[in-house]
Amino acid sequence: xxxxxxxxxxxxxxxxxxxxxxxxEPAVGLAVSGGADSLALLVLARxxxxxxxxxxxxxxxxxxxxxxxxARAEVEMVxxxxxxxxxxxxxxxxxxxxxxxxxxxAARAARYGLxxxxxxxxxxxxxxxxxxxxDQAETVLMRLAHRSGLEGLKGMAxxxxxxxxxVHRPLLGVERAALRRVVEEAGLVPAEDPxxxxxxxxxxxxxxxxxxxxxxxxxxxxxAIFAERMGEADHALGQMxxxxxxxxxxxxxFGAARIERxxxxxxxxxxxxRVLARVLNIVGGRQKPRALGQVERLQQALAAGTTAKAxxxxxxxxxxxxxxxxxxxxxxxxxxxDTALLPGAELVWDERFLITxxxxxxxxxxxxxxYLPRHRLEEFLGFKVTAPAEAIRTAPIVRNAQGGVxxxxxxxxxxxxxxxxxxx
Numbered sequence: 393x394x395x396x397x398x399x400x401x402x403x404x405x406x407x408x409x410x411x412x413x414x415x416x417e418p419a420v421g422l423a424v425s426g427g428a429d430s431l432a433l434l435v436l437a438r439x440x441x442x443x444x445x446x447x448x449x450x451x452x453x454x455x456x457x458x459x460x461x462x463a464r465a466e467v468e469m470v471x472x473x474x475x476x477x478x479x480x481x482x483x484x485x486x487x488x489x490x491x492x493x494x495x496x497x498a499a500r501a502a503r504y505g506l507x508x509x510x511x512x513x514x515x516x517x518x519x520x521x522x523x524x525x526x527d528q529a530e531t532v533l534m535r536l537a538h539r540s541g542l543e544g545l546k547g548m549a550x551x552x553x554x555x556x557x558x559v560h561r562p563l564l565g566v567e568r569a570a571l572r573r574v575v576e577e578a579g580l581v582p583a584e585d586p587x588x589x590x591x592x593x594x595x596x597x598x599x600x601x602x603x604x605x606x607x608x609x610x611x612x613x614x615x616a617i618f619a620e621r622m623g624e625a626d627h628a629l630g631q632m633x634x635x636x637x638x639x640x641x642x643x644x645x646f647g648a649a650r651i652e653r654x655x656x657x658x659x660x661x662x663x664x665x666r667v668l669a670r671v672l673n674i675v676g677g678r679q680k681p682r683a684l685g686q687v688e689r690l691q692q693a694l695a696a697g698t699t700a701k702a703x704x705x706x707x708x709x710x711x712x713x714x715x716x717x718x719x720x721x722x723x724x725x726x727x728x729x730d731t732a733l734l735p736g737a738e739l740v741w742d743e744r745f746l747i748t749x750x751x752x753x754x755x756x757x758x759x760x761x762x763y764l765p766r767h768r769l770e771e772f773l774g775f776k777v778t779a780p781a782e783a784i785r786t787a788p789i790v791r792n793a794q795g796g797v798x799x800x801x802x803x804x805x806x807x808x809x810x811x812x813x814x815x816x
Contacts, residue, residue, distance in 0.1 A: 401566070401574055407440040410562045413551055414518055419449040421511050421519040423503075424474070424481075426454065426466040426583035429522035431473065432571035433563060435578050437520060438477050451514055452481035453507045457499050459490070466583040473580060482510055496593065504555035511557065523548060523561045526568045529615035530598045532622075533605075541665075541684045542626040547619035567612060633666035641671060645802035647744050647813060648783035649675050651717040657695050664691050668717075674815055675719045676707030678743040709782045720779070721786035730759040733790060733809075741788045744814055747799065751808035755793030760786060761800060772800055 400406060414420050422437055424430040434452060441447035454470040456463045467483040474481035484506040491498045507519060528547045535544040551560050563571065575582055591597050602612065640655045649671045656664055669687045673679075686705055693699045694717060702711045709720050721727075721744070728742050733756040739747045741758055749756060762785055769777045769784065777784070787801040790809055798806040802813050 401436060401570060402439075404443050407436065407443060410436065410566075411440045413560045413562060414448070414520065417448050417518055419451065419514070419516045421507065421514075421516045422450060422452045422479075423507060423519055423521045424452050424454050424470050425585070426470045427522075427585060427588075428572045428575045428582035429524055429527075429563070429568065431470075431578075431580050431582050432574040433520060433522035434474065434477065434479065435574055435580075436563075438479055449516075450479045451511075451516055452479050453484060453510055453519070454481065455484045455486060455503045455506055457486045457502065459495070459499065460585075462583070469583065482514075484510060501555050504557045504559075508555065508557040518558045518560050520560050520562060522563055522571070524563045524566050524568050524571055525616050526599070526602070526612045528564050528619055529602065529612040530595050532615050532619050533598045533601075534594060539685065542622050542629060544684075545619065546623035546626050547616070549623075565616065629662060629666060633663050633670065636663055636667050637670055641667065643674065643813060643815065644779050644783070645813070646779040646783040646787045647675060647721060647801065648779045649719040651719070653694070653712060653715055653717050656717065661688075661691060661695075664695075671719050672706045672708050672710075674744065674813075675721055676705075677721065679707045709780065711780075718780055720783035723782050723785045727760050727786060728758070730757050732756070733758045740814070742786075745788050745802070746812040746814055747788065747790060748810040748812075749808070750810065751806075753792065753808075756790055756798065756809075758788055758790050761789040764789075764800075769800070772797065772805070773803060 401410075408415075420437070420441075422430075422434055424434050437450060441450055452470065452474040454467045456467045471481045471483055486499070486502040486506060511517070511519060532545060532547045535547070538544070548561060548564065550562070550564055551558070553559070572582075587593065587596075588599075589596060591600065605611070636655075636659055640652045641649055643649045651667070651671060656667060659667065665684070665687050668691055669684070672687065683706055690699075690703065690705055690710065693703075694712070699710070699712055702709055704710070704722055707722050709722050711718050721742075731739060731741070733739055733747060733749045735749060735752045735754060735756075737749050739749075739758055741747055747758055764784065766777050766784070788799070788811070789797060789801075790799040790811075791797055798804065798809050799811050802811050804811055
């Protein structure tokens with residue numbers, strides 16, 4: 393739902409628009425903590441589902457992080473509410489030792505990990521969360537303070553993949569107060585997490601600053617509209633960057649990229665940074681796709697002609713050579729260990745190559761080619777190899793049980809084994 397579109401939440405047309413992103417799904421998961429936002433999500437999702445002739449199967453997931461003594465009772469409350477509404481529910485527990493630092497990040501990863509595994513067991517592909525308009529506004533402010541680019545300033549996407557879980561946020565255009573009214577009208581009493589008032593957390597500090605910002609005109613609706621417009625601008629810039637990428641970037645079978653230097657630097661800095669970021673993301677194994685400042689500094693160094701002989705960045709080695717910028721995977725970074733390639737299976741290797749075993753032969757192993765000399769490579773491939781040494785050392789190789797080479801980089805010597813470089 394667009395940020396500026398506010399409609400009555402008991403209107404069937406509003407519900408249809410809110411949940412349009414999961415219309416047609418056979419089953420939908422709901423992340424419900426017991427707070428007002430997630431309880432409203434549960435109420436609205438059930439209201440939407442019961443209005444359909446062929447409703448999806450709803451399934452509630454509620455996580456006890458084991459961090460507060462009240463958490464268990466809150467999960468039990470969620471399960472009771474779900475039962476009252478006729479929606480199946482599962483309580484999940486984050487057990488084991490907890491980290492001493494980075495608790496919020498660890499809890500988030502644990503929460504989505506638990507729900508993702510439960511969803512796989514239940515045959516559910518998408519999880520709904522109760523993020524709303526104020527959450528979006530806070531996210532934009534935090535990212536603005538952290539000097540994010542357009543990708544960050546567009547805020548939370550309605551649909552995203554979080555810790556491997558496909559997540560949909562139907563309430564991003566709905567204000568918090570409206571969700572609280574939904575809960576009150578349903579006769580429910582939400583749980584109140586004291587951490588939501590703890591100024592130790594950055595998000596809480598921004599939340600408490602929102603009334604003062606609203607008085608100056610920066611209310612949640614304005615910030616959500618800003619995020620929407622940044623998303624539109626980000627999409628447009630992305631389309632232009634994709635065209636530039638196709639025109640000036642070449643990626644070889646070892647996963648190394650070559651970018652023509654002059655056309656790259658003829659682009660506006662924003663576009664050049666986009667192209668460089670995509671190349672680094674692909675070649676480096678998708679390590680830190682939002683490390684904008686580092687990519688900007690690389691673009692500036694290339695434009696000024698001050699790059700060192702070889703620069704390492706985001707899992708890559710970058711150097712200028714023969715009028716081009718060469719980018720290869722950095723050796724010494726954590727690369728996959730030798731991994732069994734099972735009959736009929738697929739393997740995503742180093743987040744860079746998709747290897748498909750179309751045979752029924754056991755004992756195949758995918759590993760790092762490492763120190764194969766160029767003359768041996770040229771014997772295998774039948775042509776002169778000009779790829780950077782780092783790219784050769786970090787390319788995948790598939791061997792059979794006898795040690796025979798079946799694939800090398802993106803080349804296959806056995807038609808049953810297919811290798812595809814992942815560029816999206």
